[in-house]
Amino acid sequence: MYRSQRLALRYLAAAMVLFGVMVVFGVLSAAYYIDPTLMLNTFNFNTSKILHIDTLILWHLLGFFGAVYWFLPIETGREVEGIAVGEWMFWILCAVIVVVAVVFIFVQYGPATDFTLWFINQGRKYVEAPRWAAIAVVIVAAVFAYNVVASALKAASRSGILIVLILDLIPLLVLYLDAFPAMPNMSQDLFWWWWLVHLWVEATWEVLIGCIMAWTLMGLLGASRRVVESWLYVEVALVLGTGILGLGHHYFWIGTPRYWLGVGGFFSALEPLPLLGMVIHAIYDAGTHRMQAGNRPAFYWMLAEAFGNFLGAGVWGFMMTLPQINLYSHGTQWTASHAHFAFWGAYSCGIFAVVYLALEKRRQCTGLDSRAWKWSFAILNLGLLGMVGALLVAGMDQAFFERAQGGSTWSAFTALQHRPWYIEGMWSRFGFGLLFAVGYIVLMYDMLSIGKSRAAQTAGEPREAAA
């Protein structure tokens, strides 16, 4: 095993731990909707939500780094260039995450001064981490980019997947610089902030996960490189073609010119089309292998990715992307429903597939299977579907009564908190959130134990044979 792959395992393990932290603060955030006075003035909802959404971004990012460090030496046929620096960066990133989390939990917020921006909280959703931490993230990402580019340059040949990945690293790094400015004009600030939030997620991350899934397909199913690369080019073109200007659906109501209604709505409406193509591709691959693969958990999580992406981003997104609907639905629990489903389908399932693929090699057994992965797969997906269903009902109730009927007034917002469908939606989301947490525990148990007994058996066989 390459040093880079040992680093990848550390990144993937850290990602799974942060996934757990995200679940804990997600369940806690859900509890505030049921009892808004919970831990009032001690540990408020805003801090819990910050920890929930920031860990969401971070665990996916760590998962992506881990996946690339796993596949890169296989792709280039050599150890990753500058791996020692990469290893240091992993520990630095972990230390940064811990310090920021401690500051968020115990300090929470500060006065409106530069000191707060630099050391406590930037106050911008998803990128609340103080500036010193954001600079550290940029340095870690730059070293990661150096590892990839230098390894590719030293490799005997550079594959299409690697070239796509390298090109994607440019916006991945550059767009994060958007985490720094603090503009006093809110429209201007949001305009650029969405470049970070949307273009990262719906453009650079989509391409990144496309590259990772291409390698996963080759590692898991022995898919031909030429086939995988051909499909990757088509997919990247379609996703970028619709996703980049799909950014416009975030510009509807932030004070940008009117033409964004047309541009954003048009390109967002096209977004489900490539996602349908991905579903067809997933079925084609599943059919090629008769739904059988040595590593069953990785295979099923990969299938879940294609379907989850179509449902979460495609169906849930299309329901609320046209301006006439979005006028009432944006910023409601409806949006939260779409965000939960889309992130799960587009990225989380893919990272689980990579983790199982890495575990297979780490534990030196051909093929992985267990009962626990099936339970975790079922419980996590059921928990997620329950959550997004509950949020959808609550969100539609909110759009109906608070927005369309109540005119988005403060009194309409207050009245909504007593609406039975909204309350039941919040309770159901909390219940399914707890179920999801159980699924996480089973998933972790499975990832820690799967393949270990078979690996021990395999290790014992040569000794028995020799005896």
Added chain:
Amino acid sequence: MTPHLLIATALMLGVYVMLAGSWGLLYSLAIVLGRPALRPAAWLCYALHLGLMLAIVIATPLGPWWKLLIAASSAAYLAIPPIVWRYLNRIHRSEEKTHDSRPARRPGRTLAGLGRGA
């Protein structure tokens, strides 16, 4: 737009994409599983999708350009499954031809003939 029409329109748009997905799913499964009986179910899904498209065009308060876009998307949804399937088949077949001289890594696990009925 009234509150009732807001929810009805949104639900119709969601089901519209869901039916397009079901059409693609059943179309592909009919080929993968070798079950032609799934073909009518796939076409039924697409017919329902078309019906819903008409309902959206006629009964919702969306603007005319959005309605036109939705109608055009229906044509795209019809074309995507067969086009993608043929494309996947073509690149797989050309790959097999390239490697014809080598023994197959996983004999019996290729879809060489699957798309011929598509």
